Amino acid sequence: MNRSTASLLALALLLAMAISTPAQIDLDQKIESNIHDWVGTYKFLHEHPELSTQEKETSAVVASQLKKMGYDVTDHFGQYNSGLAAYGIVAVLKNGTGPTVYIRTDMDALPITEKTGLPYASKVREKRPNGEVGVMHACGHDLHMTVFLGTAKMMIESKDQWQGTLVLIGQPAEETIGGASAMLKAGLYKRFPKPDYVLALHDSSALPTGIVAWHSGPMLAGADSVDITIRGYGGHGAAPNLTKDPILIASELVVALQTIVSREMNPLVPTVVTVGSFHAGTKHNIIPDDAHLQLTVRTMTPSQRETVLAAIKRITNGVAETAGVPSDRMPIIEIATDNVPATINDPALTARVAVGLEKSLGKENVWPGDPIMASEDFSLFALEDPKPPISMFWLGAVDPTKWKEAKDKGIHLPSLHSSEFAPLPEPAIRTGVKAMTGVATELLKK
Numbered sequence: 001m002n003r004s005t006a007s008l009l010a011l012a013l014l015l016a017m018a019i020s021t022p023a024q025i026d027l028d029q030k031i032e033s034n035i036h037d038w039v040g041t042y043k044f045l046h047e048h049p050e051l052s053t054q055e056k057e058t059s060a061v062v063a064s065q066l067k068k069m070g071y072d073v074t075d076h077f078g079q080y081n082s083g084l085a086a087y088g089i090v091a092v093l094k095n096g097t098g099p100t101v102y103i104r105t106d107m108d109a110l111p112i113t114e115k116t117g118l119p120y121a122s123k124v125r126e127k128r129p130n131g132e133v134g135v136m137h138a139c140g141h142d143l144h145m146t147v148f149l150g151t152a153k154m155m156i157e158s159k160d161q162w163q164g165t166l167v168l169i170g171q172p173a174e175e176t177i178g179g180a181s182a183m184l185k186a187g188l189y190k191r192f193p194k195p196d197y198v199l200a201l202h203d204s205s206a207l208p209t210g211i212v213a214w215h216s217g218p219m220l221a222g223a224d225s226v227d228i229t230i231r232g233y234g235g236h237g238a239a240p241n242l243t244k245d246p247i248l249i250a251s252e253l254v255v256a257l258q259t260i261v262s263r264e265m266n267p268l269v270p271t272v273v274t275v276g277s278f279h280a281g282t283k284h285n286i287i288p289d290d291a292h293l294q295l296t297v298r299t300m301t302p303s304q305r306e307t308v309l310a311a312i313k314r315i316t317n318g319v320a321e322t323a324g325v326p327s328d329r330m331p332i333i334e335i336a337t338d339n340v341p342a343t344i345n346d347p348a349l350t351a352r353v354a355v356g357l358e359k360s361l362g363k364e365n366v367w368p369g370d371p372i373m374a375s376e377d378f379s380l381f382a383l384e385d386p387k388p389p390i391s392m393f394w395l396g397a398v399d400p401t402k403w404k405e406a407k408d409k410g411i412h413l414p415s416l417h418s419s420e421f422a423p424l425p426e427p428a429i430r431t432g433v434k435a436m437t438g439v440a441t442e443l444l445k446k
């Protein structure tokens with residue numbers, strides 16, 4: 001090292017110290033002394049995943065750690081529409097007068113057989129009628145829980161830096177949608193302090209560790225499932241003129257549905273209409289009576305959703321009519337009731353989240369985030385009275401070396417819900433705890 005490099009380094013160090021407040025330096029030290037334990041918690045949770053609605057042991061781990069820290073914990077909170085009890089957790093910490101901030105983690109895993117080859121890979125198997133399937137934290141909810149517990153600890157240890165009420169919620173059954181509504185219906189906002197803000201983070205398979213990203217407005221799409229039964233009338237495959245072939249009508253419909261996105265919707269507002277399932281017929285020479293299609297529809301606003309669903313009905317009936325389907329055999333169109341609305345990050349709250357992130361991580365580590373067309377029931381926390389503002393941000397989870405290599409060489413990286421998705425735990429947890437603690441402290445500052 002020559003003299004000018006040394007003095008440059010000294011200057012950089014001085015600058016870093018000048019930017020970091022004593023509270024931030026203190027938080028960094030606390031995080032370093034806990035990081036080893038947190039990586040242990042992460043690996044344990046990763047190795048012991050539980051499917052949606054079955055998070056018994058997972059929620060017990062989370063609840064017991066929160067109790068040990070000194071939170072007032074209610075567990076087994078929530079009830080599903082089926083009447084089944086949910087493994088929801090609500091942990092409250094009152095620290096003087098001030099706003100009430102909710103922080104939410106999800107807890108469930110997915111029916112995927114893990115192929116990461118990691119020493120702490122899940123070996124959990126679930127018996128199904130048609131064989132066995134693996135269970136895996138392939139969406140990173142294990143990372144979310146670890147960051148959540150780390151934040152819980154840091155907020156307790158920095159109680160003198162903030163005032164107000166902190167409510168930490170462990171939500172079950174996110175992947176199957178149902179956990180958030182199970183907790184809200186059980187009176188989450190009535191039995192516990194009313195929220196002023198609700199926060200969450202989700203790990204990202206598109207961002208490197210060390211980076212977080214926020215996005216104001218719609219961040220995740222609303223999702224609807226639509227079932228369509230095309231009814232014709234069947235007969236011999238050699239005499240199609242005596243039938244009304246539902247396979248041909250349904251095929252035309254699959255193509256016609258593509259015009260909703262390409263020709264009816266505003267190209268500046270993302271919309272998805274996917275036909276994910278097409279079932280009809282039993283044999284080569286039989287024209288069946290009906291054909292079944294299953295669609296997923298992704299939209300960003302309620303009015304856009306109405307437009308797309310109305311277009312699906314209009315086009316479906318129109319295609320059947322054009323084919324000469326008699327009026328008593330018109331298609332049956334069913335829109336599932338377990339739809340989930342878009343996750344819309346409140347702009348005013350998100351602006352404050354961005355400030356908290358930049359203060360805790362430095363501007364260069366806080367990127368503009370992209371919305372995606374996946375869905376979440378986090379959206380529901382904004383719709384229950386008192387309809388609090390919500391905001392979710394992305395937490396980078398990819399090994400930065402692999403991320404850069406993938407970017408430079410165009411290599412595919414495993415995405416969320418992939419059997420090969422493997423976050424780099426230590427830096428992701430460190431950044432996540434720093435970020436969420438920073439944001440909560442910003443909202444609860446004295």
Ligand SMILES: [Zn+2]
Nearest residue numbers: 139175416417
């Ligand atoms: Zn997921």
Ligand SMILES: [Zn+2]
Nearest residue numbers: 139140141202
């Ligand atoms: Zn997820």
